[in-house]
Amino acid sequence: MSLDLSTFPPNSHYGDFSNAYIGHMCYCPMHLDLPARKSSAAGWVGSGKPITTGTGVGYGTGVNVVKFEKGTFTVLCGGCGISAVGCSLGDPEPDHNKRIIGTAKRKHMDPAGIYDDYRNTFQKAVSVQSGAINAERESHSFWGGDPEFGVVRNTMTNQGKISNAYVEFAESQPMDMSRFYEGEEWRSQDWKKKLTEKRQGTIV
Numbered sequence: 579m580s581l582d583l584s585t586f587p588p589n590s591h592y593g594d595f596s597n598a599y600i601g602h603m604c605y606c607p608m609h610l611d612l613p614a615r616k617s618s619a620a621g622w623v624g625s626g627k628p629i630t631t632g633t634g635v636g637y638g639t640g641v642n643v644v645k646f647e648k649g650t651f652t653v654l655c656g657g658c659g660i661s662a663v664g665c666s667l668g669d670p671e672p673d674h675n676k677r678i679i680g681t682a683k684r685k686h687m688d689p690a691g692i693y694d695d696y697r698n699t700f701q702k703a704v705s706v707q708s709g710a711i712n713a714e715r716e717s718h719s720f721w722g723g724d725p726e727f728g729v730v731r732n733t734m735t736n737q738g739k740i741s742n743a744y745v746e747f748a749e750s751q752p753m754d755m756s757r758f759y760e761g762e763e764w765r766s767q768d769w770k771k772k773l774t775e776k777r778q779g780t781i782v
Contacts, residue, residue: 579650579699583620586695590653592623602629602641602653602711606662608680609655612690619695629653629711640761643707643717644700645726653717659706660744663729664737666700703729708748710761720758721751 581589587605609627616622629641642659645651654662661679672678674685678693687693705726709719719725727747734740 579644579646579648579652579702581650583618583623585699586619586622586692587652587699588619588623588626589650590626590629593626593628603627604629604653604655604658606654606658606679607682607687607690607692607696608658610690612682612686612692615690622692627655629655640708640720641711641717643709644703645705645707646702647704648702653711656708659708660727660741661737662696662700663703663706664740666697666703667731667734667740668736670697705729706744709757710764712764718757718760720753720761722754722757725751 579589581591583592588603590602590604593603603624603626605622605626610622610625614625640656642654642656643651644654644659644662653659658679665678672684674688675683677683678687678696684693687696705728707717707719707724707726708721709717711717725747727744729740730743734743
């Protein structure tokens with residue numbers, strides 16, 4: 579995934595253009611004001627859904643860490659990651675009334691100028707890991723052994739097939755309760771305090 583804001587979506591690391599930002603931001607199209615078209619991927623920075631304990635996102639349902647061919651990754655809300663990879667499968671020219679991801683249809687994404695980039699970006703995804711994140715951007719799986727769901731494009735040929743494969747994969751994984759409880763502890767972290775510490779240079 580591009581880290582230079584040359585293509586949509588911005589990497590989840592970009593919550594704003596300040597190095598004081600902590601956490602990640604989910605740039606799933608259903609979280610965006612799509613009628614507000616931007617001139618570049620950089621224009622969307624800060625317009626996604628913050629993935630922080632303060633918003634209640636990232637815990638319970640977890641987050642999806644999507645990993646790409648060149649070793650980069652991005653973080654999306656739980657469920658958004660599998661859906662994002664799913665939209666890169668199947669018919670590249672779906673009907674304009676077809677739902678691409680969540681409530682976002684192609685007719686919403688095309689005017690915003692993001693459909694092709696979104697599809698092309700997630701065509702390079704190789705795996706998805708589900709888990710939780712903390713205020714230092716550390717993530718881990720709720721399952722023992724940190725398993726990753728591998729994207730197998732020759733069999734996962736559409737949104738339905740990859741969703742079914744992911745459910746089967748998830749149901750076969752043993753829950754690591756110690757990690758689950760650690761995620762619950764992360765949920766109670768004082769994110770505002772972490773932000774202040776980062777601005778003061780005490781968090782790298």
